[in-house]
Amino acid sequence: MPRLSAHSRPRIGVRREDKNDWERRVPLTPDHVKKLVQQGYDVHVQPSKIRAFSDREYEASGATVQEDLSSCNMVFAIKEIPSEFFWKGGRYMFFAHVIKGQRHNMPMLKRMLELGCTLLDYERVVDDKNRRLIPFGNYAGLAGMIETFYTLGKRLEWEGMKTPFLALRRPLEYGDLGEARAALEVVAKWIAAEGLPEKLSPFVVGFAGYGNVSKGAQEIFDIMPHEDVSPANLDAFMKTGKFSRNKLYKVVFYEKDMVVPANKNASFDLQGYYQHPEKYRGTFEQYLPHLTSLVNCIYWDARYPRLVTKKWLRENWNKNSRLKVIGDVSCDIEGSVECTLDATDPGNPIFTYLPKEDKAIDGFKGDGPVVMAVDTLPSELPKESSAFFADMLMPFIPDIMAMDPSASLDKVTLPPELMKALIVYKGKLTPEYEYISKHLQ
DSSP, X not given: OOOOOGGGOOEEEEOOOOSSTTOOOOSSOHHHHHHHHHTTOEEEEOOOXXXXXXXXXXXXXXXXXXXXXXXXXXXXXXSOOOGGGOOTTOEEEEOOOOTTOOGGGHHHHHHHHHTTOEEEEGGGOBOTTOOBSSOOTTHHHXXXXXXXXXXXXXXXXXXXXXXXXXXXOOGGGSSSHHHHHHHHHHHHHHHHHHOOOGGGOSOEEEEEOOSHHHHHHHHHHTTSOEEEOOHHHHXXXXXXXXXXXXXXXXXXXOHHHHEEESSTTSOOOHHHHHHOXXXXXXXXXXXXXXXXEEEEOOOOOTTSOOSBOHHHHHHHOOTTOSOOEEEESSOOTTSSBTTOOSOBBTTBOEEEEEXXXXXXXXXXXXXXXXXXXXXXXXXXXXHHHHHHHHHHHGGGHHHHHTOOTTSOGGGOOOOHHHHTTEEEETTEEOGXXXXXXXXXX
């Protein structure tokens, strides 16, 4: 890419994250900032004491570290930005979480409209098949599976069973993903050599979904000695009684395994299910008695059947149930896993759901399954996930920075992928997102 002239150096802002003490990710790492500076951009970075990369690393990359970003042509962040941060005519790109009319973010959006701001949302940078182009990849799955293994160790110890999982720490407690993998490999060798308690055999982990998030979770799981079992064969497998204590068993569930047509004479059709989910009914709960842990990685909204209902747990869960831990990586509140009553954060990642009382209590002790529902899992692997994210973002920066602030919306020359992400332009919701206005009232 040619270097920009000294007379037209666009200024990029990188805002520090302050939504909580655990959000250490960045949209641009020092290595990426260095490349941008070499290309002729000025980069201003807010100072931060918790970020995964230090102020000194950014300064060494050629950035200016300072509090005030108001002179920047575009400010990049990760999470939602407080309303008091915005200035008149400012331009911003972050995960806004407004496209579903999320109530808690409407004051933020309203302030942006009042100030004539422009908002691009990473979540809506998609291709013609609606696939996200600036994601955090499989890092939610990677971190989520480590958290789930860690939680299993704690829960099983409380139930009186010592397992190798007790040797694991939480993902944010490792220096990097490589260190976490090394610890998992030690646990894997331990299981292969010594085995798990007989009471836990077979140790079955089910993965709902097969996309990037699920692949990340499976990547961690596959470090363990294991054997694959198909959903169709799970019931028969459990009846054989022929299990090994020296391995885990993995079951991956696809849509065809989780629902059936309501019309018994109809056959399953994937596109038909997506287009008319009301014509299908959920069957996933038939598998729950066989699972030691469920790792939920599916996209879900209210049109689709749930995987785990409160009713099923109330009627079926007891102290002898096999289901110990639900790693709800998708983290839809009272969604596909209905007992996910709230999202958790890295500071307090798990709760126990009490089916008889329909309530959650912090920690891993209690008469019900333990739920891990951290909604910012990539933040537990901040350096690696940030580097991946920035790699995805970098190709879009020239077009973003070339936006003409004086142009009318019909003259904006962003590529289609970025036009889809343009939620607000100069204080007005763009036509595709005008529906959000009803949530602002």
